[in-house]
Amino acid sequence: MARIPQKELKDAMGELSANAYKLLMYYYSCRDGWIFIDKNIAKTINTSERQVKKFRKELVDKKYLLLLKGTVDVYFIGKLAVEKFEKGLVDIEEDTPTEPLISQETKESK
Numbered sequence: 610m611a612r613i614p615q616k617e618l619k620d621a622m623g624e625l626s627a628n629a630y631k632l633l634m635y636y637y638s639c640r641d642g643w644i645f646i647d648k649n650i651a652k653t654i655n656t657s658e659r660q661v662k663k664f665r666k667e668l669v670d671k672k673y674l675l676l677l678k679g680t681v682d683v684y685f686i687g688k689l690a691v692e693k694f695e696k697g698l699v700d701i702e703e704d705t706p707t708e709p710l711i712s713q714e715t716k717e718s719k
Contacts, residue, residue: 613637617688621673628656629667636674636686645684 613634621630631654639645647658654661668674675685675694685694693699 614687614689617673620688624671625673626664626667628654628660629664629671629673632661632664633668633673633686636668636684 621633625633632650635650635654636645647661651658651661656664665674665676669676672688672691673686675691677683677685685691685699690699
């Protein structure tokens, strides 16, 4: 499980809708390598798959989440993770970071 930076936690409370915030906290609660399946997320946070997609888009739009689509989808969760990736400070081929959280979902699991 990732450690949530306190500043980010407080900033997110003011910047995100309540449900997008809930989704962000769900993502943070999962260990590295977790497989994110919208149907399971929707059940866990008590909403629909369609709403999960909407909340995820809000996280992406506000730079709390970055998704790299590929054979394996890579999730950069949290503003610090997104910033580090955008600045070229994370090499997903060579790094295996535990902070910031990076989680993956294979195409076969969908």
